[in-house]
Amino acid sequence: MARIIFVLPVGGGAGGAHSVVQEVTAMRDMGVEASVLVNGANAEKFRATYDRFDWVREGGLDVFDGPRELAQKAAGAEVLVATTNTSVHSVAEALRQMRGVAPRTGYYVQDYEPLFYEAGTSEHAVAVASFAVLKDCTYFAKTNWLTGVVQAAHGHEARLVVPSIDHAIYRPAPRPVRATRMVTAMVRPATPRRAPRRTLGLLARIAAGEFGPAEVMAFGADAEELAAHGLAASDGMRLAGHLKQTEVAALLREADIFLDLSDYQAFGRTAAESMACGCIALAPALGGAADFIEDGVNGFLADTCDEAAVSRAVRQMLSLSEAELRAVRLAGLETVAAYTPVRAAISELRALGIG
Structure with missing residues (x-):
């Protein structure tokens, strides 16, 4: 089965990271060789945030520092998926340093990140450029609004995928009877x-x-x-x-x-x-x-x-x-x-x- 790596340089705890961890877990349960690469500065927090997942504790999480090490650890993967605007640039640089057959690329667009920054700032420029640096990239997102924004702003077709909720945690229960x-x-x-x-x-x-x-x-x-x-x-x-x-x-x-x-x-x-x-x-x-x-x-x-x-x-x-x-x-x-x-x-x- 295919080897897929999600590049997720965050400490976890927010919705986008939750999505990736839940969905990588499901892929692994289906026999897919799916894993996450976290940058070194965030690895400890990431492990603590998601320590309830066996694969996070037992080797499914790997750590990289810089594009050179990312290139080394992604060698042999079929698909390398970026998950944030900065990770897109890390993936692009890693591909430039790879020898042999490079993996195909994907960008799991969790939000439209140019909206995070003030126009004219370097951060805004980096976020906008993240939609232009990967050739033949597969873009995908979990809402029609996001796929529409990517199409309208950058001309990329983005595939619509299903959102996920961890129903083992988020589930109904009997409610207390209250006057208010x-x-x-x-x-x-x-x-x-x-x-x-x-x-x-x-x-x-x-x-x-x-x-x-x-x-x-x-x-x-x-x-x-x-x-x-x-x-x-x-x-x-x-x-x-x-x-x-x-x-x-x-x-x-x-x-x-x-x-x-x-x-x-x-x-x-x-x-x-x-x-x-x-x-x-x-x-x-x-x-x-x-x-x-x-x-x-x-x-x-x-x-x-x-x-x-x-x-x-x-x-x-x-x-x-x-x-x-x-x-x-x-x-x-x-x-x-x-x-x-x-x-x-x-x-x-x-x-x-x-x-």
Whole structure:
């Protein structure tokens, strides 16, 4: 079977890395020789983040420092897949240093990374150039929004693959009976596109009772991190701080409503994971969440930059009867049940012309 290497120079913990690890696991379970190469600076954190996966502990994870070592460790692979804009450049340089038959290349586009940086910066230029340095590269992504952006901005056809959720962690469970609904949201103060100030502002309004009685819990940052960015939790809002995947899942199983007020979401992983836990989600209308959320049916979508639109959506969510809430919850569970690592892995193998 083919040997596939995913180049993933990150410490893990974010959605893109979760996807790769889950899908590599599924490929290995199907007999594919799939592995991950992590740069040395991130290897220790990566291993700690994903130590629940046997292959991470037992040799399926390899480490490289620089393109020369990447070239050595990728020798003999059939496909070398980049997963971030910087890793594309590392792969391109490694190919230039290889002797003999070089592997085919792929780029698993997890987000449109030029949007991460201010135009005119060197980082922005590197991200834009990442779509031009690999010849005959197979581009693939998990939402129609992402494939459309790659086509429109760079003229590349990007294959649509299936997203994956770790259903061993993100799964429904019996819910506590409460007199009030529980609302949760992730706050990432260091990431402006995730709209931390907007998120905290809405949570403060919910906690103050503007939309009726509700419990409010935020996660993703502690009070000290918020303060370092000039932010603070309001009265009536609880902070869960930084959580592991299993802890996020436990919180989502307890909550009734999850709010993602990001400017956009290339996919909307936490919204999908919340649905897998039986928690109904509000996600940005701009981006990939529209692939799996039908507004008012299995979740909710809103123009997150429009305060009035967001307020209407939250008011509607908090006014759902128990029967209506249950209907949305079941529809959400049904939708994301199809997002298995096995289906995702198969779709990627087919996109890469394997199997």
